[in-house]
Each structure stands twice: as structure tokens, then as C-alpha cells.
Amino acid sequence: MIFIDNENITDLRINLAIEEYALRNLFPDDDLYLFYINRPSVIIGRNQNTLEEINYNYVRKKGIIVVRRISGGGAVYHDQGNLNFSFIKSYSPSRLNNFLEFTQPIIDVLIDLGIPAELSGRNDIIVDGLKISGNAQHSTKSRMFSHGTLLFNSDLNEIVESLNVKMAKIQSKGMKSIRNRVSNISRFLKRPIDIQQLRDRIKEAIFQGSASPVVYHLTENDWHRVRELSNIKYANWDWNFGYSPKFNVMRSHRFDIGEVDLRIKVEKGHVQDLKIFGDFLGKNDVSILEKAIIGRRYEADDIDQILKWYNMNDFFGNVSHKDIRELFIGDDLDVKLTNT
Numbered sequence: 036m037i038f039i040d041n042e043n044i045t046d047l048r049i050n051l052a053i054e055e056y057a058l059r060n061l062f063p064d065d066d067l068y069l070f071y072i073n074r075p076s077v078i079i080g081r082n083q084n085t086l087e088e089i090n091y092n093y094v095r096k097k098g099i100i101v102v103r104r105i106s107g108g109g110a111v112y113h114d115q116g117n118l119n120f121s122f123i124k125s126y127s128p129s130r131l132n133n134f135l136e137f138t139q140p141i142i143d144v145l146i147d148l149g150i151p152a153e154l155s156g157r158n159d160i161i162v163d164g165l166k167i168s169g170n171a172q173h174s175t176k177s178r179m180f181s182h183g184t185l186l187f188n189s190d191l192n193e194i195v196e197s198l199n200v201k202m203a204k205i206q207s208k209g210m211k212s213i214r215n216r217v218s219n220i221s222r223f224l225k226r227p228i229d230i231q232q233l234r235d236r237i238k239e240a241i242f243q244g245s246a247s248p249v250v251y252h253l254t255e256n257d258w259h260r261v262r263e264l265s266n267i268k269y270a271n272w273d274w275n276f277g278y279s280p281k282f283n284v285m286r287s288h289r290f291d292i293g294e295v296d297l298r299i300k301v302e303k304g305h306v307q308d309l310k311i312f313g314d315f316l317g318k319n320d321v322s323i324l325e326k327a328i329i330g331r332r333y334e335a336d337d338i339d340q341i342l343k344w345y346n347m348n349d350f351f352g353n354v355s356h357k358d359i360r361e362l363f364i365g366d367d368l369d370v371k372l373t374n375t
Contacts, residue, residue, distance in 0.1 A: 108171035121182035165218035277304030292352035
């Protein structure tokens, strides 16, 4: 087994690119292992609707990176109190969804530390009924990886806020996360250690006490290709947001000028159709605004840019740009489910 050194990079986009690059290009006949710790980020499962899984305005305000991974499963929050691991091995049908094979060394380390960890259900590690680790997999024709999280001393409040979806009343054809009760490993430790010491203990267990495990440092060419993959894919809005399944939204609010009711159809992250209804009294036909927004990304900056072109009073009466912007993509006003 070969350990891949990520040089302590904490950019989720780079770390996911390293993982995918290694899966497809490095040492096809060897097992690989990778650790990484990310600064505050939300990672979305491959088949999920990004806007449904995150508290969009919160993560945007806090500068939390949102990235889609190539494995399935649910949305998770990462910070520097969360240790991520990835095993890369040859593909075998017997390994697919066999999470115990990959998590057993980690469970053994936790038990050795006095923590009664166990694999629960299909892909979670739990302690006393509380989730401390979630796992997911991705395979090609010849190789696969199984990767997971280890909540060591993450900010649990940030997990709740980042994934506390204020836009949850979206009708989506995608998959929804099952949000479990979670806890940090540090709470169960009999004797305190830090996250790096935990990483070293797991690494030692994986390499079975080898005094000099094989460590691979990415070459200049490797880094060039990793950064290229990161830029093209993991830092790309179309992958992170536009890849989301189709969904419909109805957002409405009663202002002093009357009710404004938006029916928005979104596909690949872009507004495919928009209808504005209500009992407001404006002098301009709202179809002008509808046509301007259709085709644009359903994303705060793009919507905001379009709305700034127009005087909202011309369409709705005495209402502010801020109020209409919030209605389109904010989280402070009423949101209703539409079955259209």
C-alpha cells in the first residue's frame, strides 16, 4: 500500500481532485491511501440537488466552499476538526458497498482508544448510537475508492447551520440526505489526543506497524494535472450547482403592495421557466422581467444582476429591490411547495 502525501492542503477542491486523479492515474496495481483535512466546506453527494441540501445564504455569507463529489450519499460539512480518509483499491463486486472492509482498521484504532465504535447500517460508524463517520464509494471499470469522514472535534453548530436547509420546501427529483444525529470522537476519548495523533494511529494500523511505509509525493506534472482537474471540475459552478436534478420552486410573500408569487422551474442549475403571479399593481408587464431571468443561473449573483437592470416599482409598485431579491433566492420570506 502506498500513502499519498497531499502536503497538508486544506482546499476541498484540490483534495477531491487529488483523490480522483490518483484513482484514474497512479499506481494501477497498488493499493493507495490518502488523508486530508479541509477548511470549512460542504460536500454534496453526486446525485443530490445542491440548493436543496445547503443553507445557501448562510454558506455564502460565511464563505464556506460548496463542492460536489463523484461518490453518492448525502451532504456533509467539513472543517479542520474533521479527518477524511480514502482507500483506493482494485475494483471487485465483493468490495462494492462492503464498507466494513475499509473501515475495520479505523474501528479497531477507535476501540483501542477506548471508544466502542461499530459500523452501523450500510455506511456509518457510530458510538453509543451517535454518528461519527459517514462513508461513500465510487468505482471505475478497474478501480474504486471508499472514502469517509471522521468527526474529531468539528464545530457541530456549523454542521447544523450549513445543512439546515431553509429552502427545504423544494420539489426535487433528486435524492435527499438523511440527517443523523452526530457527535465528535474527542468527546469519547479517555485520554486526550489531537487530530494529527489520531491520523498517525490510523496510518500505523493500516500499514501494520511498518517502520517505513511507502510515501508518494506528487510530481510537478501530477500537480499540474490535479490543479487542472480542480479548475475544470471541482471549482466549476456547473459541476457543483448546475449538475443538480430538475426541480420546481414556488416562493411567495405578501408585501404591503400585495402578494407576489413566483413559480420557478430549474434545470441544470438554470432557470428554464418563470411565471410571476400576484395581486400587485405595477405599470410594466412582468413578462419583461420573466424573459430577462429565464436562461440565467438560479444563483444569487446572477439573479441580483438582472434585477438591478430594472426598477422594481415599475413592475410591483412600492417595493424594494432587496425585497424582490430575497423573494427570488433568499431564505427570510415564505416558501411554499409547488406540485407543478
